[in-house]
Amino acid sequence: MDRLPSSSGTLVDILDRVLDKGLVVAGDIRISLANVELLTIRIRLLVCSVDKAEQIGLNWWKYDPHLTMPAGVARPVLPQAKQPARRARARVPNTRRKA
Secondary structure, eight states: OOOOOOOSOOHHHHHHHHHHHHEEEEEEEEEEETTTEEEEEEEEEEOOHHHHHHTTTGGGGTTTTTHSOTTTOOOOOOOOOHHHHHHHHHHHOOOOOOO
16 A cells, blocks of 8 residues: 655655745734824744855845854954044043942
């Protein structure tokens, strides 16, 4: 007796199909009170393999400095970013207690 293939696949089969083809989940959550919108959350989720993402033009991880910097390398600090912090420290009085 031959076994008929079942319509439900194993978890590995489902995961393989999702990563190969991709899965998109999209939705909106809105919270309103008396017809006044208080909060809107827009959810967009794409689940796919890295190869599939590159095929459709998604490759942001290649250019993100937090993901592409080698371990142990200090991140460069921009000189203009230091200036506002120095000015802010100069305006705030020293609140540390001296022992």
